[in-house]
Amino acid sequence: MSDSTTFINCEEAIASIRSVLDGEASPDLSASLDSHIAVCAGCLEEFERRRQVLALLGNTLGQRRISDGFDLNANKRLTEMRQTPDRPRAVTSQDSRRMKAIEHETDPDALAAELAAETGQEEPVEVGASGGLFAKLGAAPWWAVSCALHILIIVLAGLVTMSIDLPKNDDAVIMMTELAARPQVEQEQQKEKPESALEALQSKHDTPATDPTSKEASDIVVPPDLLAKAELGDHFETINPDRPDTQSAFGNPDARMFHSVEGNDEPEGGGGMGGMGMEDLIGVGGVASKGTGGGWGGGDGTGVGVGTGAGRGSFGQRNGGGRRLMVKRHGGSKMTENAVDKALQWLAYHQEADGHWDSRKYDGGKATYWREVKCDTAVTALSLLAFLGAGHTEKVGQYKDNVKRAVAWLKSMQDAKGCVFDRTDSSELGLGYSCAMATMALSEAAGMGNIPETRAAATRAVTYCVESHAEGAGSETGAWRYQPKMAADISVTGWFVMALKSAKVAGIHVPASAFEGAIKFIDQMEQKNAAPDSGYGPASRFEYQKGAGTNHRRCAIGNLCRQFMGWKKEDLQSSVELFIKDGGVPKWQDDGDKQHKNTLDMYYWYYGTLCVFQQGGDIWKQWNEGLKAALVPNQRKGGDEDGSWDPMGTYSECWGRVGSTAIGALCLEVYYRYMQLQPDKH
Amino acid sequence: MHTTDMAIEALEGLRANPDAAAVDHFWILLERFRAGLVHQALTIVDKQQDAEDIAQETLCKAFLDIGRLRDTAKLGVWLREINRCTALAWRRGSRRAKEERLSTEKLQAIEAPEDRRAPHAPSIPGPDDAAVLRAVDALPEPYRDVVILRYWEKMSTDQIAAKLGIPSGTVRSRLTRADGMLAQKLASLLKS
Numbered sequence: 008m009s010d011s012t013t014f015i016n017c018e019e020a021i022a023s024i025r026s027v028l029d030g031e032a033s034p035d036l037s038a039s040l041d042s043h044i045a046v047c048a049g050c051l052e053e054f055e056r057r058r059q060v061l062a063l064l065g066n067t068l069g070q071r072r073i074s075d076g077f078d079l080n081a082n083k084r085l086t087e088m089r090q091t092p093d094r095p096r097a098v099t100s101q102d103s104r105r106m107k108a109i110e111h112e113t114d115p116d117a118l119a120a121e122l123a124a125e126t127g128q129e130e131p132v133e134v135g136a137s138g139g140l141f142a143k144l145g146a147a148p149w150w151a152v153s154c155a156l157h158i159l160i161i162v163l164a165g166l167v168t169m170s171i172d173l174p175k176n177d178d179a180v181i182m183m184t185e186l187a188a189r190p191q192v193e194q195e196q197q198k199e200k201p202e203s204a205l206e207a208l209q210s211k212h213d214t215p216a217t218d219p220t221s222k223e224a225s226d227i228v229v230p231p232d233l234l235a236k237a238e239l240g241d242h243f244e245t246i247n248p249d250r251p252d253t254q255s256a257f258g259n260p261d262a263r264m265f266h267s268v269e270g271n272d273e274p275e276g277g278g279g280m281g282g283m284g285m286e287d288l289i290g291v292g293g294v295a296s297k298g299t300g301g302g303w304g305g306g307d308g309t310g311v312g313v314g315t316g317a318g319r320g321s322f323g324q325r326n327g328g329g330r331r332l333m334v335k336r337h338g339g340s341k342m343t344e345n346a347v348d349k350a351l352q353w354l355a356y357h358q359e360a361d362g363h364w365d366s367r368k369y370d371g372g373k374a375t376y377w378r379e380v381k382c383d384t385a386v387t388a389l390s391l392l393a394f395l396g397a398g399h400t401e402k403v404g405q406y407k408d409n410v411k412r413a414v415a416w417l418k419s420m421q422d423a424k425g426c427v428f429d430r431t432d433s434s435e436l437g438l439g440y441s442c443a444m445a446t447m448a449l450s451e452a453a454g455m456g457n458i459p460e461t462r463a464a465a466t467r468a469v470t471y472c473v474e475s476h477a478e479g480a481g482s483e484t485g486a487w488r489y490q491p492k493m494a495a496d497i498s499v500t501g502w503f504v505m506a507l508k509s510a511k512v513a514g515i516h517v518p519a520s521a522f523e524g525a526i527k528f529i530d531q532m533e534q535k536n537a538a539p540d541s542g543y544g545p546a547s548r549f550e551y552q553k554g555a556g557t558n559h560r561r562c563a564i565g566n567l568c569r570q571f572m573g574w575k576k577e578d579l580q581s582s583v584e585l586f587i588k589d590g591g592v593p594k595w596q597d598d599g600d601k602q603h604k605n606t607l608d609m610y611y612w613y614y615g616t617l618c619v620f621q622q623g624g625d626i627w628k629q630w631n632e633g634l635k636a637a638l639v640p641n642q643r644k645g646g647d648e649d650g651s652w653d654p655m656g657t658y659s660e661c662w663g664r665v666g667s668t669a670i671g672a673l674c675l676e677v678y679y680r681y682m683q684l685q686p687d688k689h
Numbered sequence: 690m691h692t693t694d695m696a697i698e699a700l701e702g703l704r705a706n707p708d709a710a711a712v713d714h715f716w717i718l719l720e721r722f723r724a725g726l727v728h729q730a731l732t733i734v735d736k737q738q739d740a741e742d743i744a745q746e747t748l749c750k751a752f753l754d755i756g757r758l759r760d761t762a763k764l765g766v767w768l769r770e771i772n773r774c775t776a777l778a779w780r781r782g783s784r785r786a787k788e789e790r791l792s793t794e795k796l797q798a799i800e801a802p803e804d805r806r807a808p809h810a811p812s813i814p815g816p817d818d819a820a821v822l823r824a825v826d827a828l829p830e831p832y833r834d835v836v837i838l839r840y841w842e843k844m845s846t847d848q849i850a851a852k853l854g855i856p857s858g859t860v861r862s863r864l865t866r867a868d869g870m871l872a873q874k875l876a877s878l879l880k881s
Contacts, residue, residue, distance in 0.1 A: 025865045031846065056872045059879045064871070067821040068840035073727060074741055078719050081745040088749050490851060 015039045020050045024057045079554050322455050322512070324679045326398025333679035337620070338631040343675045346639050347397055349650030350672035354390050355409045357665065362412030363387045363429070364665045370654045371663015380433040384420060386662050387413055388427075388444035389669035392451065396676040401456035414452050417445050418464045425471030427464075439476065439489040443502035446472055447509045454513025462515070469510045472503055473521045484520040486528035495528050496552050501564035501614065508571045522572055529568050532561075538588075543580035559590025563614040570621045576685050583622050590615065592633030593674075595641045607656030609670045612637070616674045623683055638671050718748060721852075722765070724841035725834065726772045732819070732826045733776035734783070743779050747772040765830060817878055824874040832867035835860055 015023070020043040026032040027040050044051040074080075324333050334344060359365055366386045391413040399406040401414055421427045427445035428438055446468040453462040478485030478495050486495030487503040504525050511517045529549065534557060538546040548557040549565030563586050566579050593612045612634065619630040643651050651668040654660065659667055673680070726747055730740035751758075751768055758767050825836055838849045846864075850857040872879065 021869075022862070022865050025868055026861060053872075056879055057868045060868050060871045060875060063817070063821050063875060063878060064825075064836070064840060067818045068728075068825070068836075071737065071841060072843060073723055073841060074738075077723060077741055077745070080741075081719055081723075081748055084745050085749045085752060088753060 015043050017047060017050050020044065021053055024054055028058060028061050082554050324682060325396060330398065330679045337678040338628060339678040342639050343635060346642050347672050347675050349642060350668050351394060351397060351406060353650035353668055354393060355406050358409055358412065362416030364390050366663055366665060369664035371661060371666060380661055382432055382437050382441060382661060384427065384429045384432050384441035385437060385444050386665045386669065387416060388448040389666060391448040393669045393672040395451045395455060396673055396680040401452060401458055401461065414449065414461055417449055421464055421467065424475050425467035427468050436489050439487055439499040440502055442476065443472065443499065443506045447506035450506060450510035450513045450515060453515065465510060465513065466515050469507065469515050469517055472506060473518055477521065477524060479524065482520050484524040486525050497532050497549055497561050497564050498551065500525060500528060501568055504568045504571055525568060526572055529565055532565060538585045543577060546581040546585040548585065559586045560611040560614065562586035563611060563618050567614055567618040570618060570684060576622050580622060583618060584626060587626060587630065592630050593637040594633060595637040609656060609667060610658050612674055613670050616677050620677045621684055634674060638675060722748065722768055724837045726768065728822065728837050728841060729769055729772050729826055730776045732822045734780055739779065743776045744772060747775050820875060820878060824871055827874065828867055828870055832863050832870065835863045836867050839864065
């Protein structure tokens, strides 16, 4: 026994037996247990008993494990059962006993014996005469039982009535009534009526309410001393699409303060010219010279441009001249831009004080099914991405305070391993999605704002994604799913691929093995030759997991991952066309089915929009027309919901109005959020 | 509530959409409950392959009849009930099949059946094995789950904690308590 051995009591000794026998205990704890059982006969006996129990368990269960093909066989069986019209039903013991009672009603002893044998009970189950009676009653038609009961009740009631003698005395009760004088109603009527609510609300002023559209000059005179103290409000709303909000991201005049000289709108991302304070804006570059490139991974900076000059680098086209150029080039309009502005405004007004968005507060949290869930991390990350997508960072933009608070909240949710997740959220399905979205948002915030703390948080989040959450490790790193190291699926993997791509573009190191694992996984999910050759080669579909089936949403994710990981768009054209054929272009149509069959599927729209945008060409034109027609006219106007989208369709019950609005904005930011990796010729 | 959120989510997936997307959740249901159901079936039938078939059938039936479950908190109990009835029906069916087979064996040569037994599964459990299987199966659900995940799925304490959404310390204490209960149930098999 070493000197460091701690003395433990009997309770602690017994609690430590399992970990010592499993080899999980520390040497000190093992030594402490040894020293305890050396002097305590009771614990020694307990130790020996438990050692034997573990040995029995090891002998009986240790060699067993579920067959490798269990899940696939179950899936096959499920498919077969679905196709069988007279499939077997789930039967519980209650159902089975009822059936047996009917079968064995003439022989209760046989039933008792069989039940006892089946349940492994020592004593036979009592199914005597009463069991037979109940079995017979249970077998009778319901109406017969009902009639019998009613007759029984009527007969009993009759018997009771006949047996009770009514009192026969002749005592009479004399009631005397005295008429009172009539109340003085008229006096009440003559009282003065109170002022009606309508009258109370009516203005006592002669002048009408100020109408901003009126051509007549207002006669309201503001005292000069008050006018001298007046300041501009922090925002200015407009409902005129031809005059977008001049304080918003679109055409933000504040941006000029960073550019003393006009910039340019050159195609490859352009470049801001001159100006001051560019270090605040540029992530990696940071010089006041013309940018030399743009797009994913290109260019010499990963910053954001503002003002009339286009930004430099990968995120540079999200604001200023670059943004206007991209909107025009890829089929956006002032209407789409105004819709983005209104959506951001709604999100900004509905952000919580600590920086997060509440998934349940605004028509969300009901889950896609019927149990309440909470996904604040995910909707906060999506909302933050919507602000970042429109060029608002922790340093610039009208909504920089909102961005700052959202980033701070996400950082506060980061654990020691780097996982960004609010532990009060529903975790089992939400952890993977939320963590990926948060990593993506922090990475883009780091790339655009270049604040060291944000960059450090994003780096830790990336490390968690690659080292702790992905399946496998090192060179065997695979893809992702809901929980760490869980067998991957394509839906969660799509978010992680986007997150890591954003991180890479933001200048954060991402091990190559992460993308290699994702590529391998996507390859495994591919169903080749899913449709005839349409001129671009055979089309592919993508499964959720091996053998778990495919749909248009999964195909959009698979194709987008391939685009982000370097596939040529010519090689993906037929597959992209196939999923559009399967799932259609966006269409605002509520089928009344709030679940997965709804054609209003913003989750599909999001992935599809990013993917088809990268393909460009005619399919993008078709998709974009559908997208605009679906989103712009259906954005809520007026009231507290002004600028938001109703949570409708697939998954919307979960993410609520916040999620729908964030995703709607992200869809309409597609023209400038990412550059086309292989641009169309213009 | 012991049943994990993941299984509840899976259940909800099944209930909400018995078609395409719910299949995603079917896999979660499989991952969460397969070992427990196979274990339970093994207390009724002899071969592991049969137990696996029963568990698969149970999960498929539950998937397709999910609308009949009223209280999601009782998902685990409901699945075990279906599994038990399925296993009993299976055993009755296999007895009948065995009787029929014996009567026809004399008349015609029967091709030797393919050995469908899982390669790692031990032979038919002996009396001690059956007692251990029954003792584990009779543990209260929280304790049974940690034991089954530990031995069937070969999970470490931390993995079980992540799977069930409980702290690692709770897993350790449940294992310790389960050991104590098993020691009482299996007292006759333990050497003094």
